Amino acid sequence: MSDCVFCKIVSGEIPSNKVYEDDKIIVINDLNPGAPVHVLIIPKEHTESILTASADILVYIQSKLDEITTKLGIKEKGFRVVINYGKDGGQTVPHLHVHILGGKVLGWPPC
Numbered sequence: 159m160s161d162c163v164f165c166k167i168v169s170g171e172i173p174s175n176k177v178y179e180d181d182k183i184i185v186i187n188d189l190n191p192g193a194p195v196h197v198l199i200i201p202k203e204h205t206e207s208i209l210t211a212s213a214d215i216l217v218y219i220q221s222k223l224d225e226i227t228t229k230l231g232i233k234e235k236g237f238r239v240v241i242n243y244g245k246d247g248g249q250t251v252p253h254l255h256v257h258i259l260g261g262k263v264l265g266w267p268p269c
């Protein structure tokens with residue numbers, strides 16, 4: 159989508175701090191980190207949200223979590239996986255993305 163910030167990051171039009179990339183996803187450091195480690199897993203193909211995403215991409219992202227969190231050094235101690243949806247849920251970018259947070263003991267509930 160031409161006016162989508164994450165599509166522009168995927169295409170390279172907007173620079174990002176990439177920590178992983180393959181043919182289906184990129185993983186970038188969040189611009190405003192909420193934890194010592196805070197990355198976003200972004201599918202290369204535009205889809206708006208968790209409600210429009212295919213099962214295939216969600217399963218693919220799940221299948222990469224072990225590798226990505228190992229690479230980030232947060233697998234052993236643990237991490238949080240977050241997908242925001244809608245206004246109350248805090249989704250600000252309408253291109254599916256999965257937050258991975260770690261590097262400290264995270265508070266709960268997250269509000």
Ligand code: AMP
Nearest residue numbers: 174186187188189190242248249250251
């Ligand atoms: P959400 O609020 O769940 O839609 O998450 C959007 C996330 O994208 C926020 O945590 C922002 O800090 C992050 N973000 C927005 N623009 C950029 C960017 N250009 N590079 C990296 N992260 C970004």
Ligand code: ZN
Nearest residue numbers: 162165204253
């Ligand atoms: Zn997009």
